[in-house]
Amino acid sequence: MELFYHPNPEKGVFAAEESKHIAKVLRYEIGDRIALTNGKGTRFSGRVTDNNFLALKFQVESQHTAEPLKPAINLIVAPLKHQDRMEWLVEKVVEIGVANIYFWPTQRAEKQKPKLERFEKIAISAIKQSKQDWLPKIALIGSLSDVPLATINLIAHLEEGTENRTIPSQLSNKPESINVLIGPEGDFTQQEINQALALKYQAVTLGTNVLRTETAAMVACASIRQHYFTVGN
Amino acid sequence: MELFYHPNPEKGVFAAEESKHIAKVLRYEIGDRIALTNGKGTRFSGRVTDNNFLALKFQVESQHTAEPLKPAINLIVAPLKHQDRMEWLVEKVVEIGVANIYFWPTQRAEKQKPKLERFEKIAISAIKQSKQDWLPKIALIGSLSDVPLATINLIAHLEEGTENRTIPSQLSNKPESINVLIGPEGDFTQQEINQALALKYQAVTLGTNVLRTETAAMVACASIRQHYFTVGN
Structure with a gap:
């Protein structure tokens, strides 16, 4: 069954764009069952009461709240040069299941500003697609210290000193949250690596292929997600 | 250092398109060091002897052969509707490191033929990018039994009966090869699942999010790749 997103399902009516999609493209009719998420953990189930193309109305019949995925994954990543690759990144990590995406303009990263509004739309689409009830937050940060430390904090870089410290080898049982730092093409500067290490980030490697x-x-x-899915946290 | 692809480096000369790229875009000059892979496991190192835009020549000075990544991952996947999503898939799994990609037109898959020549170009670009010396083979199969069984054979499907059988939980130590079967949007048919199970494929789940x-x-x-990178196979 299709899942829709509505930030405030209590209102009982969709905005024009979504109404048109549901009524005209998907041909929902009065009385049809409809499922919505508010992106803040609650799934609503109800029925269409008016399939107006401009303002589709629905009546909520039941709701339940889902726990966020554990551990919470906070991805901290340098902005990319190509907009389509950045959009793909957002779509894929949201499908996989993250709590936050922070874009950190590192010294060797591209200078253009990430289009956060566009990314939010992609994230909404991805949680609908993957049937999740928590919409990840996407933000631009000025400094690594803007991101609160997690239970486990990892930095994947290409400098010496990460040998055999793979991500799975650094995962303890049942952490609340994991920060993972991914650098730009051209890698982090030594200064940035030192800053992360000083903040207690652990250096890890993603293998021999250059990704x-x-x-x-x-x-x-x-x-990370497959690891904890396995150990059943 | 940039890595180039040449199916027969013994010839000592690049075709026009690659020559133009190396000489004109990257501005390689006579005497510059150059690294090439033949995609069949051998890395060649040499120097440019003529930076002609139409036929760049080089002299091989040394070569060494690399082992393929172990285990060999053979991805068997249903063709997708959207060409761009299929191209992304090829690029990303080649970067991650696979031996073979087989497109299997399952009953619920899209009917259009995968563009294998286009995918090969993408795969070549991805091995150059990720500095690998083995070019994965990409083929269209008519039946699942066209693919030789591997040491471990996995099928990820959405039907009942995969609970908690995650991919990491099904990975034994040091297999030679792993087949992994990924279905189309709308999943495999029960008949296809039964066929795979009869061939000794193990059913696995990728988690609670619908991917x-x-x-x-x-x-x-x-x-799979991160798991075996960890255990050091």
Whole structure:
């Protein structure tokens, strides 16, 4: 069953764009069952009461609240040069399941500003697609210290000193949250690595293949999520 | 250092398109060091002897052969509707490191033929990017039994009966090869699942989030690769 997003399902009516999609493209009719998430953990179930193309109305019949995925994964990543690769990154890590995405403009990263509004739309689409009830937050940070430390804090970089410290080898049982830091093409500067290490980030490696930034981010998040799915946290 | 691809480095000369890129865009000059892979496991190192835009020549000075990544991952995946999503899939799993990609047109998959030549170009670009010496093979199969069984054979499907059988939980130590089967949007048919189970494929789950086909393929390959990178196979 299709899942829709509505920030305030209590209002009982969709805005024009979504109304048109539900009524005209998906052809929902009065009385049809409809499922919504508010992106803040609650799933609503109800029925369409008016399939107006401009203001589709619905009546909520039941709701339940879901726990966020544990551990919370906070991805901290350098902005990319190519907008499409950055959009792909957002879509994929949201599908996999993250709590926060922070774009950190590191010294060797691209200078253009990430389009946060566009990314939020992609994230909404991805939680609908993957049937999740928590919408990840996406933000631009000025400094690494803007991000609160997590239970486990990892930095994947290409400098010496990460040998055999893979992500799975650094994962303890049942952490509340994990920060994972992925650098730009050209890697972090030594100064940035030192700053992260001083903040107690652990250096890890993603293997012998040289991964693009967006691939590294996806691999790190997938590997963490699959690990904890396995140990059943 | 940039890595180039040449199917037959013994010839000592690049075709026009690659010559133009190396000489004109990257501005390689006579005497510059150059690194090439033949995609069949051998890395060549040499120097440019003629930076002609149409036929760049080089002299090989040394070569060494690399072992393929172990275990060999053979991805078997249903063709997707969107060409761009299929291209992403190829690029990302090649970066992560696979031996073979087989497109299997399952009953619920899109009917259009995968563009294998285009995918090969993407795969070449991805091994150059990720500094690998083995070019994965990409093929279209008619039946699942066209793919030789591996040491471990996995099928990720959405039907009942995969609870808690995650990919990491099904990975034994030091397999030679792993087949992993990823279904189309709409999943495999029960008949296809039965066929795979009869061939001794083990059913696995990728977690509670509903992943798009291309995401599922990348998550599966990433999770296998990170697992064995950890145990040092």
